[in-house]
Amino acid sequence: MTTRALCDADIVFVDDDADLREANVQALQLAGLRATPFASAAGVLESLTPDFAGVVVTDVRMPGMNGIELFRAIRALDPDIPVVLISGHADIAMAVEAMSEGAYDFIAKPYAGPRLAETLRRALEKRALIIENRRLRAMATADEGAGALVGETPAMVRLRQTIHHLADVDVDVLVLGETGTGKEVVANLLHRLGRRRAKPFVALNCGALPETVIESELFGYEAGAFTGAQKRRIGRIEHSSGGTLFLDELESMPVSAQVKLLRVLEAREIAPLGSNELRPVDLRVVAATKVDLASPAARGEFRADLFYRLNVVTLRLPPLRERRRDVPLLFAHFLARAARKYGREMPKLDRSVERHLVENDWAGNVRELVHFAERVALGLGEAAPPIGATTGRPGQSLPDRLGTIEANLIREALEAHGGDVRATVEALGIPRKTFYDKLVRYGIERAAYEKER
Structure with missing residues (x-):
């Protein structure tokens, strides 16, 4: 049995008795379930993978590895794969112990076919939910x-x-x-x-x-x-x-x-x-x-x-300065995200942007890189000028020069966020009231930065 064939099965049915194995597989197929037979536990373990989306049904008494041992091996592979044990009267105590360890269910012999089919449908529903949750978690990890x-x-x-x-x-x-x-x-x-x-x-x-x-x-x-x-x-x-x-x-x-x-x-x-x-x-x-x-x-x-x-x-x-090799990869990630956010095409990078990625010390770490990627996505990709270049006219007092720098930073944040107050305040890291006070102080018109809809 190959892994490829096993991926097409809903049910793996394990029993060393060929007649019982074939009869049960046929009954399950008539009930609308895709069942694949195995004569031994070893054959199952060779084919089973953690992404198997079905259920394993196994007899308890089998030569070599028995059903309890198979259950424990499957649990080590993926504890969320449902395992249903079929047990004779003498094996019920072992089956109950396996249930306490996490087996999905046990069915005592003799049993009716519909009883087995109904149990397996419930187990398949549970397994499908687990697989879907894993997929969503993987997506969340990849995106957020x-x-x-x-x-x-x-x-x-x-x-x-x-x-x-x-x-x-x-x-x-x-x-x-x-x-x-x-x-x-x-x-x-x-x-x-x-x-x-x-x-x-x-x-x-x-x-x-x-x-x-x-x-x-x-x-x-x-x-x-x-x-x-x-x-x-x-x-x-x-x-x-x-x-x-x-x-x-x-x-x-x-x-x-x-x-x-x-x-x-x-x-x-x-x-x-x-x-x-x-x-x-x-x-x-x-x-x-x-x-x-x-x-x-x-x-x-x-x-x-x-x-x-x-x-x-x-x-x-x-800090970013200790993992400079990651800067281009991080920038590509944030640039793609910013392009989606603002509904823009991915821009071509000019030499000034590439040089800035390599030469900047990124004192603000990832947060600074995110804001730079957003400026590039908005077509404002030139690197922010050094502090000394934003200090205003020669001869200004220190408070006035600091005010010039602050006003320029507020304008940059408004431009980057399309005039959105909440996003701008979060980017600047200041209270909303302080933000509005500074708009009045520096004569900045927030509405001028709103994007056309």
Whole structure:
């Protein structure tokens, strides 16, 4: 039996008794199921692959490798391939044990043909759902999970392998990398590729909230816990129970919140502000930092015990300057994405763009490369001039020169995003109110950058 033939089968039927084997295969075919016979377990294992979309039916008692051993071998190959065991009365205890290990079902002899056919139809439906979910996950990984993790340098290959290995493991992860290297992309992949993906992915930027707010955001509060707390609020930690809690800029977390977070991580339970009730949480934390917290000098006021509690596994994202060989591949990926986003044809690259890809230090890492690819897709591919070239007229004061630079950066962001406020604000990394204040200050007309529809 070849692998090619096996791919055309719904059912693999294994029995060393030739008469029973042929009779059952015929019965299944009459029931509308494509069945392929095998006389031994060894023959099945030679042909079976993890992408087999069908079901295996096997007798328990067979010479050489028996049905239980075949089930365990198939489980090692792909634990999601349904295996149905056919057992005589004396073998039922073994079949029940195999069920506890993950066998799909067992059918005791003698059995009616329709009973077997119905069981196999249900098993095929389950297998089809598993195959489809795998396909969708692979598509999600290829499309969304690519981004910052595209690359063929050894560091990126190892990083992707490690992410896939850790996705289904309930272990806290620390992600270390400079700004713009893709730390949140890693956190999202760890969540989406694991069994927690059906539950919330909850993100909190520890550097974006004042000390007076971050504790209530993390831990929640009861009505009346403090002035203004008119109703109960579920904190980010409790909301992420069963899913993933992503703490960005961990190094910026106030010391008071660090103490409480450490207690939550150790006990896996939480007491909201204003409550003495302890609530259990099913917690998985992915924390990101641009500071090497393993260094006491860099750690500063960050608690060493919290660092060591979170530092079960550390994933380091290399900056672009350490993987320059990946820059052309990354740029091609982001340029294609930007062309689709803006409905443009893929542009031809001139020498200035190619030179910029090679010579630029990419201090902003992947984020800077994404914005450059978008400018190229929009036909604005000339490299951004050096800071010194945007400083305005000679003799300007330092604040005025800095204002000129800031105004130019805002205009570039508006141009790149077609005047879209939300996208521009996200690209600039400033609050919406600050953005509008600066438009007024520099006399910039946002509407002038809107694309024609």
